[in-house]
Amino acid sequence: MLTVITLALLGLLWGGVYLLMATGLNLIYGVMKVVNLAHGDFIVLGGLLAFSLFAEAGLNPLAAFPIAALVLFGIGAGVQFGLLERITAAGSEGELRSLLATFGLSYVVANASFLVWGSQFQSVPFLEGAVQAGPIAIPAGLLAASLAAFAATLLIHLWLTTTITGKSLHATAQSALGAASCGIDVRRVRLLAFALGSAMAGGAGALVITLIPFQTSTGGELTVHAFTLIALGGLGNYAGAWLAAELLGLTEVFAQFYLGSNAAAAVIYIVFIAVLVVRPQGLLGQAGRV
Amino acid sequence: MPPPDLLRLEGVSAGYGRVPALHAVDLALGPGETLAIIGANGAGKSTLLRAIMGQIPLLGGQIRFAGTRLDGRATHARARLGIGYAPEGRQLFPMLSVADTLELGAAREPASVRRARRNEMFVIFPKLLPLRDTRCGLLSGGEQQMVAIARALMGRPTLLVLDEPSTGLAPRVIAELYASLARLLDSGLAVLVAEQNARAALRFARNAVVCEDGHLTLRGPAKTLAADPRVAAAYIGMHDAGIWSAAPAGGASDAPI
Ligand SMILES: Nc1ncnc2c1ncn2[C@@H]1O[C@H](COP(=O)(O)OP(=O)(O)O)[C@@H](O)[C@H]1O
Ligand SMILES: [Mg+2]
Numbered sequence: 117m118l119t120v121i122t123l124a125l126l127g128l129l130w131g132g133v134y135l136l137m138a139t140g141l142n143l144i145y146g147v148m149k150v151v152n153l154a155h156g157d158f159i160v161l162g163g164l165l166a167f168s169l170f171a172e173a174g175l176n177p178l179a180a181f182p183i184a185a186l187v188l189f190g191i192g193a194g195v196q197f198g199l200l201e202r203i204t205a206a207g208s209e210g211e212l213r214s215l216l217a218t219f220g221l222s223y224v225v226a227n228a229s230f231l232v233w234g235s236q237f238q239s240v241p242f243l244e245g246a247v248q249a250g251p252i253a254i255p256a257g258l259l260a261a262s263l264a265a266f267a268a269t270l271l272i273h274l275w276l277t278t279t280i281t282g283k284s285l286h287a288t289a290q291s292a293l294g295a296a297s298c299g300i301d302v303r304r305v306r307l308l309a310f311a312l313g314s315a316m317a318g319g320a321g322a323l324v325i326t327l328i329p330f331q332t333s334t335g336g337e338l339t340v341h342a343f344t345l346i347a348l349g350g351l352g353n354y355a356g357a358w359l360a361a362e363l364l365g366l367t368e369v370f371a372q373f374y375l376g377s378n379a380a381a382a383v384i385y386i387v388f389i390a391v392l393v394v395r396p397q398g399l400l401g402q403a404g405r406v
Numbered sequence: 407m408p409p410p411d412l413l414r415l416e417g418v419s420a421g422y423g424r425v426p427a428l429h430a431v432d433l434a435l436g437p438g439e440t441l442a443i444i445g446a447n448g449a450g451k452s453t454l455l456r457a458i459m460g461q462i463p464l465l466g467g468q469i470r471f472a473g474t475r476l477d478g479r480a481t482h483a484r485a486r487l488g489i490g491y492a493p494e495g496r497q498l499f500p501m502l503s504v505a506d507t508l509e510l511g512a513a514r515e516p517a518s519v520r521r522a523r524r525n526e527m528f529v530i531f532p533k534l535l536p537l538r539d540t541r542c543g544l545l546s547g548g549e550q551q552m553v554a555i556a557r558a559l560m561g562r563p564t565l566l567v568l569d570e571p572s573t574g575l576a577p578r579v580i581a582e583l584y585a586s587l588a589r590l591l592d593s594g595l596a597v598l599v600a601e602q603n604a605r606a607a608l609r610f611a612r613n614a615v616v617c618e619d620g621h622l623t624l625r626g627p628a629k630t631l632a633a634d635p636r637v638a639a640a641y642i643g644m645h646d647a648g649i650w651s652a653a654p655a656g657g658a659s660d661a662p663i
Pocket of ligand 2: 494
């Protein structure tokens with residue numbers, strides 16, 4: 117019983133980390149209807165930046181978090197301005213071209229990272245002990261990363277739902293023409309959305325590299341992870357993404373414990389395919405979409 | 407001397423791709439004036455409004471608003487110049503509340519101004535007050551159209567551009583909507599309204615133009631046009647035309663409504 121409770125706790129904590137990894141992707145999809153296939157590579161880049169900040173300057177990952185986020189914010193803004201905004205085709209053709217552009221981008225980011233950091237696995241040691249709660253022991257690093265992730269996603273959510281700028285992101289997502297009629301510069305909103313989504317990937321990377329070692333080629337896997345999560349939650353749906361993150365965290369932790377890590381790695385892909393086949397509209401469907 | 411034009415279109419051609427759907431249109435509207443654009447489905451009314459709002463590029467001609475050339479300005483920049491636009495299909499934000507939607511109409515103003523203007527809208531459209539926290543997607547068609555117009559008014563426009571505000575609404579709701587619009591005119595607002603369902607628009611506006619196949623074929627005072635047999639037959643329908651004292655008798659039994 118104790119094992120089950122511990123595993124459940126671990127799963128929920130991992131859920132927070134997954135949520136942070138996916139929220140940026142969700143935000144970008146919500147506003148622009150583009151799945152950024154370079155999202156995982158952005159996460160890895162953020163993580164490797166945190167690694168260098170730690171190795172060169174002794175900065176701890178919580179301090180590296182805003183720096184990685186800021187750098188990726190800049191990169192995201194550059195990508196949106198220089199690449200995605202130039203794709204002017206409308207409708208599904210525009211979406212397809214944007215998707216292909218981010219696919220290419222993922223290679224560019226992964227290879228550029230490879231030139232800087234090489235191919236070896238890197239990680240950042242952080243709070244190696246455990247937090248004891250009665251008979252239950254939780255790794256301190258996971259707890260800290262998860263809490264930071266929850267805090268960051270909550271802040272973003274509050275910003276999106278309570279400020280006029282946040283609402284203009286929602287508005288642009290729901291009707292770009294309606295937003296433009298309000299005098300909202302929808303190009304600027306899209307720039308902000310892509311930059312912010314990328315910043316969240318960078319920040320997530322700085323936290324996640326303390327939990328899972330990163331290699332420059334880890335990005336693809338993380339993209340699938342994040343995409344599975346938001347597809348499960350219903351694309352663009354924030355409440356659904358949170359639920360999906362917790363489910364995925366629990367599934368992985370339990371699968372890892374009872375079936376071993378190879379099986380656990382396969383579980384995510386099985387869930388991914390199952391979602392696409394059984395419930396392509398996500399767990400909560402259309403309700404609560406951006 | 408007549409007042410200077412608020413909106414002036416000269417030889418405007420526009421369309422989708424390289425095929426024009428609008429051919430060399432001239433149009434002028436002064437401050438506080440009302441103009442109805444009527445025409446059948448597919449005649450080019452929305453295209454004309456889209457050209458004014460910068461949703462499609464011009465293939466020729468030019469558009470001025472309050473003395474400023476609009477060429478090359480994006481839709482949001484035109485809205486900021488003082489054109490309130492309620493597009494075809496309303497283009498509301500289905501998941502946002504009425505209050506949030508209205509505030510977005512003045513997104514660049516400080517919060518206190520946004521709130522004050524929002525409350526003014528609840529005075530103009532009292533039906534929206536109890537719906538302030540309701541998501542726009544859940545509103546009835548008439549309520550949605552009120553929100554679309556109120557949202558367009560939030561930026562304090564000098565020109566209101568409405569694309570088929572009466573679509574999908576019951577006659578009683580249409581009358582109510584146009585009555586609200588008529589009350590707005592005291593403030594000096596100019597209104598350009600495109601309608602396929604011409605009756606209410608012709609009663610509301612002082613002047614009107616008929617759009618056919620991308621050309622403006624008839625123009626004049628709305629009352630005169632409403633009484634014109636060609637207009638009555640094609641755009642008001644024989645049944646409805648009966649309300650006009652000067653409406654022609656007979657003919658047009660196959661007229662579309
Ligand atoms: N997005 C579009 N792409 C291509 N053609 C269009 C588009 N919208 C309208 N058209 C065409 O332009 C012409 C005028 O349409 P529109 O301005 O929408 O008419 P109205 O608003 O008077 O019903 C029609 O022939 C229509 O088929
Ligand atoms: Mg139309």
